[in-house]
Amino acid sequence: MSAVAERRASDQTAAPRGRIDLHRVAKTYGQGRLAKTVMEDCSLTIEPGRLNVVIGPSGCGKSTLLRLIAGFDQPDAGAVTADGSPVRGPASDRLMVFQESALFDWMTVYENVAFALRAAGRGSRDIAPLAKDVLERVGLAAFKEKYPGQLSGGMQRRVELARALINDPAVMLLDEPFRGLDAMTRGLMQEYFLRLYADNPRTVVFVTTEIDEAILIADRLIILSNVPARVRWLVEIDLPRPRTVATLYEDDRANDIKREAIEVLHEEAMKSFRGAFRERASKEAVTAGSK
Numbered sequence: 001m002s003a004v005a006e007r008r009a010s011d012q013t014a015a016p017r018g019r020i021d022l023h024r025v026a027k028t029y030g031q032g033r034l035a036k037t038v039m040e041d042c043s044l045t046i047e048p049g050r051l052n053v054v055i056g057p058s059g060c061g062k063s064t065l066l067r068l069i070a071g072f073d074q075p076d077a078g079a080v081t082a083d084g085s086p087v088r089g090p091a092s093d094r095l096m097v098f099q100e101s102a103l104f105d106w107m108t109v110y111e112n113v114a115f116a117l118r119a120a121g122r123g124s125r126d127i128a129p130l131a132k133d134v135l136e137r138v139g140l141a142a143f144k145e146k147y148p149g150q151l152s153g154g155m156q157r158r159v160e161l162a163r164a165l166i167n168d169p170a171v172m173l174l175d176e177p178f179r180g181l182d183a184m185t186r187g188l189m190q191e192y193f194l195r196l197y198a199d200n201p202r203t204v205v206f207v208t209t210e211i212d213e214a215i216l217i218a219d220r221l222i223i224l225s226n227v228p229a230r231v232r233w234l235v236e237i238d239l240p241r242p243r244t245v246a247t248l249y250e251d252d253r254a255n256d257i258k259r260e261a262i263e264v265l266h267e268e269a270m271k272s273f274r275g276a277f278r279e280r281a282s283k284e285a286v287t288a289g290s291k
């Protein structure tokens, strides 16, 4: 058993952690004429220990949803709770892995991974076996003395995953973690991620814009509407694991889910397109009127 999994197993008497509830959440950015309501009356329950994938039209509020759960932003109305307690700010129990690399360039891979535990006052003897374990799990044990700049994009993302995982958070929030990687590296990262998840299950909210990626990894697929975001469609992805891209291509149920999801996404994207068109037309009217 891995060092991280052992730590988790020793805590098995506790109730499962990592339940997230959003109750009628609203979020607006900006003020006055620049105000943009990104989320309105949005309710959602994320059950503990499941891999939830969130997908939706561009700019619909996917990152906002993660930021509210992480506690980086506060709702203007409604409530976000984690295990029944209001989310009032970031906590080590809810960790976010960002779209872009947030590694410290001046620290080695090992130092990056160990950083949060060191900052929390843990000693080297305590940290070393955990760091060794997570680095092995992401296939980077041989690279622990390298600096981020010496690694490929895929390797940097794996360091990010290791850095989040070593803290053993109840909830992991991943904001398009494989964005920008070439197709082959992305495929490998999905495999790494699924293996890591199988060994270290927990609540995951994973944002992606790729429907194939979503169906490959999800226990549950959540499609958000066009802005203001609400849950538009929620489906259990009850396909057997382990899954591979090749087996999903030939699976009727996977293809049905994909077809339906694409229809919903298309409808929502068209609303976004029409909304942007109307917004532009009304701005032009205001500009013309002020001349």
Ligand SMILES: Nc1ncnc2c1ncn2[C@@H]1O[C@H](COP(=O)(O)OP(=O)(O)OP(=O)(O)O)[C@@H](O)[C@H]1O
Pocket (backbone or CB within 6 Å): 029, 030, 036, 038, 056, 057, 058, 059, 060, 061, 062, 063, 064, 065
């Ligand atoms: N801090 C902010 N101030 C003003 N507007 C913001 C802010 N953060 C996000 N927005 C706007 O809110 C909307 C939703 O943003 P968000 O990043 O949550 O969407 P998204 O679905 O993750 O987008 P993408 O698919 O492009 O990653 C966008 O129009 C964005 O421009």
